[in-house]
Amino acid sequence: MTGRLLLTIAHRLAILAYIVFALFPLFWLLKVSVTPNDLLYSEGVRLWPSHATLDHYRFVLENSAFPTFFKNSLIVAGSTSVAVTALSSLAGYALSRFRFRGKYALVALMLITQMFPLVMLVAPIFKMLSPLGLTNSLTGLVIVYTAFNVPFATFLMQSFFDGIPKDLEEAAMIDGASRFVAFRQIILPLTLPGIAATLGFVFTAAWSELLFALMLISGNASATFPVGLLTFVSKFSVDFGQMMAAGVMALIPACLFFLLIQRYLVQGLTAGAVKG
Helix, strand or coil, X not given: CHHHHHHHHHHHHHHHHHHHHHHHHHHHHHHHHCCCHHHHCCCCCCCCCXXXXXXXXXXXXXXXXXHHHHHHXXXXXXXXXXXXXXXXXXXXXXXXXXXXXXXXXXXXXXXXXXXXXXXXXXXXXXXXXXHHCCCCCHHHHHHHHHHHHHHHHHHHHHHHHHCCCHHHHHHHHHCCCCHHHHHHHHHHHHCHHHHHHHHHHHHHHHHHCCHHHHHHCCCCCCCCHHHHHHHHECCCCECHHHHHHHHHHHHHHHHHHHHHCHHHHHHHHHCCCCCC
């Protein structure tokens, strides 16, 4: 009994240590964002500044292009997550339910696309998008992010469709429903956890992507949040307070998004872990 109690205590302490380790960077981000510039270095390492201020937030909102960066990131991440989820749902359903010539070759091709380092593809993609006028636009970013996220999201959605018995849609089709109606009214509601997991993954990936946003965008009007953070870095200094304030505000939509899909996201991430 004593050994089991000690094991439980050690387990809880390990979980607590992990939570502290995971959340400490976010706490430090908040702490620096409310610390005045004159106290950032003069007070040394402190868990909380002796004097807190919201001046960094006020400056970022009123005297920088952060609202534009914020809006652009919302447009790009939202459009990408919706487009990828719609395409991967259809593709994942096709791979899960149908047998067709070239199916495994298509799967292999999608796997191969995940093997190349993204930095190798910057120049070819820029050369492809430049004649189309998409190198300095949010549309170009959405197209690129969608192309890179669809393969993984397709495999993710296929795994959820594989877990749904085919008998359900076959029974609906016997009753007169078309395959599309059975897919829309029966299968899709059962895969809401998978859709939420896919939305969360793609939204996070598009929201935080820097490489292509930096290479394809050449002005503040179309810059996204990760690129906008670089505006707080000058040649000889870094305004950590303003940068951290912008970072804290950029976390808000991501947190709200995950709160909205939390119910389905948890189900999606744990689907298949327990068989009953």
